Amino acid sequence: MVIEICANSFLSARNAQLAGADRIELCTELAVGGITPSYGLIKKVTEELDIPVYVLIRPRSGDFCYDDAEFDVMRRDIAFCRETGCAGIVSGVLTRDNDLDAERTGELVDISGPLLFTFHRAFDWTNDPLKTADRLYRLGVKRILTSGQKSTASEGMDMLVKLQEHCKGRPAIMPGGGINADNITGFSENGFREVHFSATAFKQVLSRIPEFSMNSPKFRDETAVAYSDKDKIEAIIRKLKNN
Numbered sequence: 001m002v003i004e005i006c007a008n009s010f011l012s013a014r015n016a017q018l019a020g021a022d023r024i025e026l027c028t029e030l031a032v033g034g035i036t037p038s039y040g041l042i043k044k045v046t047e048e049l050d051i052p053v054y055v056l057i058r059p060r061s062g063d064f065c066y067d068d069a070e071f072d073v074m075r076r077d078i079a080f081c082r083e084t085g086c087a088g089i090v091s092g093v094l095t096r097d098n099d100l101d102a103e104r105t106g107e108l109v110d111i112s113g114p115l116l117f118t119f120h121r122a123f124d125w126t127n128d129p130l131k132t133a134d135r136l137y138r139l140g141v142k143r144i145l146t147s148g149q150k151s152t153a154s155e156g157m158d159m160l161v162k163l164q165e166h167c168k169g170r171p172a173i174m175p176g177g178g179i180n181a182d183n184i185t186g187f188s189e190n191g192f193r194e195v196h197f198s199a200t201a202f203k204q205v206l207s208r209i210p211e212f213s214m215n216s217p218k219f220r221d222e223t224a225v226a227y228s229d230k231d232k233i234e235a236i237i238r239k240l241k242n243n
Contacts, residue, residue: 001187001188001192001193001194001195002022002023002193002194002195003020003021003022003023003194003195003197004021004022004023004024004025004054004174004176004194004195004196004197005019005021005023005024005025005196005197005198005199006024006025006027006030006034006176006196006197006198007024007025007026007027007045007198008027008028008029008030008034008198009028009041010041010044010045010048012024012198013026013045013049013051013053014049016051017049017050017051021051022051022052023051023052023053023054023087023088024045024051024052024053024054025054025055025056025090025118025145025196026041026042026045026053026054026055026056027055027056027058027090028041029061030198030200031220032061032062032219032220033058033061033121034056034058034120035056035058035059035060035061036055036056036057036058036059036074036077037055037056039080042055042080042081042084042086043084046084046085046086052087052088053086053087053088054086054087054088054089054090054116054118055077055081055086055088055089055090056090056091056120057074057077057078057081057089057090057091057108058074058091058120059073059074059077060225061219061220061222061225062221062222062223062224062225063094063096063222063223063225064092064093064094064098064122064125065093065094065095065096065101066093066104071093071104074091074108075107075108075111078091078108078111078112078115079111081112081115082112082113082114082115086115087115087116088112088115088116088117088118088142089108089112089115089116089117089118090117090118090119090120090145091105091108091117091118091119091120092105092108092119092120092122092123093105093108093122094122094125094126097127098125098126098127099126099127099128099132100126100132100135100136102135102139105119105136105139105141106139106140109139109140109141110140116142116143117140117141117142118141118142118143118144118145118174119136119141119143119144119145119171120145121145121146121147121176121177123136123144123145123146124146124147124148124149124150124156129146129149129159129163130162130163130166133163133166133167133171133173134167136171137167137170137171141171142171142172143171143172143173143174143194144163144167144171144172144173144174145174145176145196146159146160146163146173146174146175146176146177147160147175147176147177147178148160148163148175150177151177151178152177152178152179153175153176153177153178153179153187153195154178154179154183154186155178156175156177157186157190160173160175160190160192161190164190164191164192172193172194173192174192174194174195174196175187175192175194175195175196176195176196176197177196178197179195179196179197180197180199184197
């Protein structure tokens with residue numbers, strides 16, 4: 001079985017290599033489902049480690065429908081990954097109705113060129129998973145990372161098995177989401193050849209809780225996307241100048 005580790009830092013990537021994993025999906029900000037890592041992190045991992053690196057191309061948290069500027073960022077990030085010697089790309093685009101955006105996803109696959117393309121867990125929001133899987137294969141997607149449209153892959157096992165039987169490896173179905181030492185044998189017993197997990201642990205870095213938090217729950221709302229508002233900026237600048 002191929003083991004892919006969701007690595008959110010250089011330490012995570014190095015630990016995956018030392019532990020004998022087969023490859024990593026490199027990203028950051030696991031609390032919001034992962035976003036694209038920095039150029040510096042991509043360079044450090046690809047230059048200093050030997051493990052194959054797939055990079056998550058997701059410009060922000062929230063939904064998976066992107067405006068033209070965000071999509072241009074995704075294209076540029078993929079171009080950088082090709083130049084840096086990455087092994088694969090993990091990405092995908094949906095419509096506002098959570099159907100596959102075949103045009104834009106296909107463009108990302110084409111831009112990726114020789115890098116193997118995985119469609120990420122945006123798949124778990126799609127309305128017709130079997131039909132979507134067929135369309136992804138026709139676009140050139142090599143595998144789908146999915147929890148079977150449930151919160152965890154264990155809960156989604158029935159759908160995962162259904163997808164695997166339907167696709168027959170075209171594309172490959174890679175379970176991910178909540179996989180650990182207690183449940184991983186269930187995936188091998190059901191014939192899955194690849195799995196994805198993070199094996200996350202937490203290291204205490206502060207001796208006491210700060211007086212106020214830098215985290216904001218508002219930014220983890222998947223139904224909304226945060227941005228700097230032009231009118232608010234102008235109003236604050238006017239206030240300052242009129243003082």
